[in-house]
Amino acid sequence: MTDPILKISNLTKRFGGNTAVSDINLEIQPQETVAIIGPNGAGKTTFYNMVSGRMTPTEGKIELEGQDITGLPPHKISRMGVSRSFQINNIFPEMTVQENVEVAVTAFHGHSRKLFNFASRNKAVQEEARELLAKLQILELADRRAEVISYGDKRLLEIAVVLATRPHLVLLDEPTAGMTPDETKRTTSLIRQLADTGEYTxxxxxxxxxxxxxxxxxxxVMHRGENLFVGTPDEVKAHPEVRRAYLGEEEEEEASA
Structure with a gap:
């Protein structure tokens, strides 16, 4: 087995006398897709915020490709190769779909957003942006302003923006939240295709x-801030404690715990 891209050891977060996340251990291998689930109040969002740098752990360690990133701010973690999408669209609505991705590509190459004119004149940046839009199957929307495209397409655009930073690890926060069944099916299929390329974790x-x-x-599977179980989808479906704690209570799950 190769070295993990992400290693989480004894990760704990307390708020006063309350423990939101307790002693979580997890390793993620390159090119793997790992999902975090759990009922309301399980600590998923707190865990996620610690990994992305939005919260500092009380105890424990987070390593990215062998480097300790515990407690680093989000912008430093991002520069080290971790990019996160959010439940709320994080795009520039007044720009076109392609311009949104060009800004991200330009920033990745070390230029500030103030130098957007550089992106608009740079053929390599334009081509890279269009390749990403093609991957997410929204290239036909390239010249439309982001504010007028559908909600589902906005979420796909956000994923394209995330991928423009060439992340080693992609954090997707509720990627299908708020989508119609058709949009959910389409987005799930596209993420699966991206995972199958072997380019992303x-x-x-x-x-x-x-x-x-x-x-x-x-x-x-998290429950009351703790690691209830880690396994394959089939193992999770068959696990009796998981079924009692979560799978039988799906309707009580909310978008962010």
């Missing part, structure tokens, strides 16, 4: 169990 939070079982190689 995904860590996903998602409440839709059909999406989880359709995407994940392994699943971390």
């Amino acid at each position: 995904f860590l996903i939070t998602e409440h839709d169990m059909d999406v989880v079982f359709g995407l994940a190689d392994r699943i971390l």
Whole structure:
């Protein structure tokens, strides 16, 4: 087995006298897709925020490709190769779809957003942006302003923006939240295609169990802040404690715990 791209050791977060996340251990291998699930209040979002740098752990260690990133701010973690999408669209609505991706490509290459004119004149940046839009099957929307495209297409655009930073690890936060069934099916299929290329490693939070079982190689099941179980989708489906704690209570799950 290769060295893990992400190694989490004894990760714990307390707020006063309350423990939101307790002693989580997890390793994610390159090119793997791991999903985090759990009922309301399981600690998923707190865990996710610690990995992305939005919260500092009380205890424990987070290593990215052997480097300790515990407690680093989000912008430093991003520069080290971790990119995160959010439940709320994080795009520039007044720009075109292609311009949104060009800005991200330009920033990745070390130029500030103030130098957007550089992106608009640079053929290599334009081509890279269009290749990403093609991957997400929204190239036909390239010249439309982001504010006028559908909600599902905005989420795909956001994923294209995330991929423009060439991340080693992609964090997808509820990628299908708020989507219609057709949009959910399309987005799940596209993420699966991206995973199958072997170019990306995904860590996903998602409440839709059909999406989880359709995407994940392994699943971390959290319950009351603790690691209840880690296993393949089939192992999770068959695990009696998981079924009692979560799978039988799907309707009580919310978008962010």
